[in-house]
Amino acid sequence: MRVYHCPKCRNRVWFNNCTCTCGLMVGYDPDADAMVSEFTPCTNRDAIGCNWTADGDSGFCRSCSMTRTHPDMAVDGNAELWTRAEAAKRWVIANLVALGWFGRNDAGDRPVFKLLSETTRDGPARTVMGHADGLITINVSEADPAEIVARRERMEEPYRTMIGHFRHEIAHFLFLRLAAENEGFEVAFRVMFGDEREDYGGALKRHYAAEDDGGWRDAHISHYASAHPHEDWAETAAHVMHLTDLLDSAQALGFTNETPPDNLAAAMDIGLAVNHLNRSMGMEDAYPFVVTEVVRQKLDFAAEALDRSGRQVQS
Numbered sequence: 001m002r003v004y005h006c007p008k009c010r011n012r013v014w015f016n017n018c019t020c021t022c023g024l025m026v027g028y029d030p031d032a033d034a035m036v037s038e039f040t041p042c043t044n045r046d047a048i049g050c051n052w053t054a055d056g057d058s059g060f061c062r063s064c065s066m067t068r069t070h071p072d073m074a075v076d077g078n079a080e081l082w083t084r085a086e087a088a089k090r091w092v093i094a095n096l097v098a099l100g101w102f103g104r105n106d107a108g109d110r111p112v113f114k115l116l117s118e119t120t121r122d123g124p125a126r127t128v129m130g131h132a133d134g135l136i137t138i139n140v141s142e143a144d145p146a147e148i149v150a151r152r153e154r155m156e157e158p159y160r161t162m163i164g165h166f167r168h169e170i171a172h173f174l175f176l177r178l179a180a181e182n183e184g185f186e187v188a189f190r191v192m193f194g195d196e197r198e199d200y201g202g203a204l205k206r207h208y209a210a211e212d213d214g215g216w217r218d219a220h221i222s223h224y225a226s227a228h229p230h231e232d233w234a235e236t237a238a239h240v241m242h243l244t245d246l247l248d249s250a251q252a253l254g255f256t257n258e259t260p261p262d263n264l265a266a267a268m269d270i271g272l273a274v275n276h277l278n279r280s281m282g283m284e285d286a287y288p289f290v291v292t293e294v295v296r297q298k299l300d301f302a303a304e305a306l307d308r309s310g311r312q313v314q315s
């Protein structure tokens, strides 16, 4: 993510800020990729601290207008969960606008979000995250920091975040657009990831029934990626979004070369550097992944497919 500046005093303004330290109220304009001071605020500004500018006549910003369902605000705790979930979503969508998706000039479909809490006025409700034909369901209960760590431990995953959930599910949606808009995408995809028309339900059942023998590591970025070609794509594409954003953030802070010869390799180096920094604070690794040669090829494929901006995101 870039680091922004106040249009009045030029001080640093972080992506999530609603006001500058000088007191000026600011709004983020995703098409200008800038903080502005003269703007119509998103209707959700007060409810969930959305700092984006309203998009057209809807009153909502680009990100909030993709939300069809939000959790019941009358239930204790849901406002905070929804606030955190939307903050993660805005971050991911801003990254994608920079890559050429969902911007003003992108006439293609946008995903629709159902953001659900497991806490409802009728008691606990089971919520399963997923993507189906453009509709993305996200369980905002995981926006609670203790809850997401508990689930990460239970699932024995090295990494689990709300930003990661949004990147993964949006990657499923982008697969549909890439397949519809790019001749030859599916054929090339199948060479790299396998045939995604293979029975999905059966593959997932087998995945959850089998012991994890670590055999997935040679060719997959995560255990879950080995469940089915669709999940391999979603995990790999999400990983490209992680790496692209890591590199953008490091460049914005002046920590790294402006134009590295190999963007993904530079981003992975930054990941390792952040791990080292985290260890000096007694914190867990931010980038707990091992990238093999086969995984690297998949990352290159996904990076090329996802970048429609003309900027260079890969070697």
Ligand SMILES: [Zn+2]
Residues within 6 Å of the ligand: 006, 007, 008, 009, 010, 011, 020, 021, 022, 023, 024
């Ligand atoms: Zn200022």
Ligand SMILES: [Zn+2]
Residues within 6 Å of the ligand: 042, 043, 044, 045, 050, 051, 052, 060, 061, 062, 063, 064, 065
């Ligand atoms: Zn908004």
Ligand SMILES: [Zn+2]
Residues within 6 Å of the ligand: 168, 169, 172, 230, 231, 234
């Ligand atoms: Zn998935």
